[in-house]
Amino acid sequence: MDKKKILIVDDDEALVRILSVNLALEGYEVFAAFDGMSAVMGAHRIKPDLIILDVRMPAGDGFSVVERLKLSTKTFTIPVIILSALPKEDIEEKALQAGVTHCFAKPFDNAALLEYIKNLIGAGKERSVVNA
Secondary structure, three states, X not given: OOOOEEEEEOOOHHHHHHHHHHHHHOOOEEEEEOOHHHHHHHHHHHOOOEEEEOOOOOOOOHHHHHHHHHHOOOOOOXXXXXXXXXXXXXXXXXXXXXXXXEEEEOOOOHXXXXXXXXXXXXXXXXXXXXXX
């Protein structure tokens, strides 16, 4: 079975690197974009199983990215998790109305995020059982 694909979109390269390593260790195939425009183009090209998205970024904020993804027949079903340094109460209602699956505030609990992802899209790579 193929690995589950996750697209991480954040202009904070250090955060993208840390998240990428953590998700790759869990068996996910990870892709990165650093602005809104690249996020939308990448989502169409990669067709990820999940998108992790920041709100404040250059070339299209997180909400405009979600809006564009929801308008496309190729990407409207992809679940989106928002990671934001903005206060959760400031963005959560708008995010959920836009079609976002869940919001995590930065700094986030890595274990809780990984658990949420696993429950949402399954493990990174299903382990195949080999009969002896």
